[in-house]
Amino acid sequence: MPWREVSNRGTVDRWMNDWRWFWQPRGGVVSSRDAARVQVSAVALDALVRSGELVRVRRGAYVLRELHDAGNPEERYRLRTMAILRTRPTVDAASHHASVLMCGVDTHGVDLTVVDVIATVKSPRVRSGLRTHPGVGLAAATTGIHRVVQLPIALCQMVAGSGTIAAVCSMDDALHDQRVTTEQLRAAVDLLPKQSRDAVNRAIELTDETCESVGETRTRFLLHDLGFSVVSQHPITNAQGFVGRVDFLVEDLVVVEFDGLVKYGGQDGRAALAAEKARESRIVDCGYEVVRLVWSDLNQPAEVARRIREARRRALNRRNATASAR
Numbered sequence: 001m002p003w004r005e006v007s008n009r010g011t012v013d014r015w016m017n018d019w020r021w022f023w024q025p026r027g028g029v030v031s032s033r034d035a036a037r038v039q040v041s042a043v044a045l046d047a048l049v050r051s052g053e054l055v056r057v058r059r060g061a062y063v064l065r066e067l068h069d070a071g072n073p074e075e076r077y078r079l080r081t082m083a084i085l086r087t088r089p090t091v092d093a094a095s096h097h098a099s100v101l102m103c104g105v106d107t108h109g110v111d112l113t114v115v116d117v118i119a120t121v122k123s124p125r126v127r128s129g130l131r132t133h134p135g136v137g138l139a140a141a142t143t144g145i146h147r148v149v150q151l152p153i154a155l156c157q158m159v160a161g162s163g164t165i166a167a168v169c170s171m172d173d174a175l176h177d178q179r180v181t182t183e184q185l186r187a188a189v190d191l192l193p194k195q196s197r198d199a200v201n202r203a204i205e206l207t208d209e210t211c212e213s214v215g216e217t218r219t220r221f222l223l224h225d226l227g228f229s230v231v232s233q234h235p236i237t238n239a240q241g242f243v244g245r246v247d248f249l250v251e252d253l254v255v256v257e258f259d260g261l262v263k264y265g266g267q268d269g270r271a272a273l274a275a276e277k278a279r280e281s282r283i284v285d286c287g288y289e290v291v292r293l294v295w296s297d298l299n300q301p302a303e304v305a306r307r308i309r310e311a312r313r314r315a316l317n318r319r320n321a322t323a324s325a326r
Contacts, residue, residue: 027144028064029079031086035062058129060087074101077112084115084130085146092119093140093147095133096161097170099154102143106173108214109166116161118149137191152180152188159200160192168206169217175209182207208232215260216247218298223250226305230256236283243282253315254308255283255290287322289315 026034035045045062048054054062061083068076081098094102096116101107114126118135125132139150148154155174158167174180182204189200210233211217223230234249235242248256280290289311297304 027082028067029083030062032060057083081115082146092117093149095149096157099148100170102148103151105170106214108169110162152184156188156200159203160196164203167203169214171207172211172217215258219258238286244279254311255288257292259292259294287319
């Protein structure tokens with residue numbers, strides 16, 4: 001049954017169910033060109049948007065409402081990227097942080113209102129939430145049914161597109177998960193415009209594959225900016241052996257832990273909280289002070305610096321008192 005006209009909600013529901021096979025292979029996204037191939041008219045697409053079954057993310061690009069509304073901002077952005085790619089020539093590919101997110105790598109501080117793609121253009125241009133870049137010499141790969149710039153290249157592109165901190169956050173995540181190697185990142189630099197290579201090389205030097213989340217990477221940048229000496233993923237031991245591995249050891253006196261989205265609700269959460277408190281007590285018994293940070297703390301550098309300095313003072317006082325008592 002061709003989708004040519006839609007007169008009521010019952011008809012829309014029937015068509016959405018009858019044509020479910022049409023959406024699923026495309027990941028829940030479709031272009032007007034895809035729809036036309038199966039005789040789905042522009043009138044029908046408009047009706048599905050009005051009825052709330054579809055979300056129009058750009059001219060000719062649509063996402064199933066149920067998937068769009070169920071996703072977090074990053075998942076919605078991936079769906080939007082997929083839908084836009086359905087409207088582009090087959091030689092185009094997602095690039096920069098669009099490719100990074102399509103590859104399942106975590107991001108922080110990127111612009112989720114603009115989708116980057118490489119295309120047959122001579123210079124970058126932006127229009128209606130789509131930014132196209134020259135793609136000559138850049139290798140693309142396929143993730144699912146969509147083309148993306150290869151991950152090492154896309155991560156390096158992020159330095160110019162999103163800034164050093166955002167790029168290093170994603171580089172750390174990809175390195176930690178062994179999605180890329182430092183050697184692959186360095187090799188990708190030679191494929192970028194000459195004017196951006198020095199900045200990308202400096203960003204690669206700032207990476208730390210031991211960081212386990214973009215929140216930890218952001219914390220590391222903050223601690224360095226505040227002038228502290230920092231060691232990531234440091235093992236703490238006592239006379240009995242291994243106590244735990246901490247996110248950061250600062251000034252050899254203060255343990256800094258980034259809590260991120262840790263939840264302590266429910267029975268499992270209470271057990272996790274009890275275990276964490278016991279671990280923290282053992283760390284303190286080893287002569288350290290513990291400072292815990294969450295996302296909101298990273299926007300208050302002066303307060304973070306004050307807390308760490310006070311913790312450092314307490315740790316020094318305790319160590320001195322212990323030494324005097326011997």
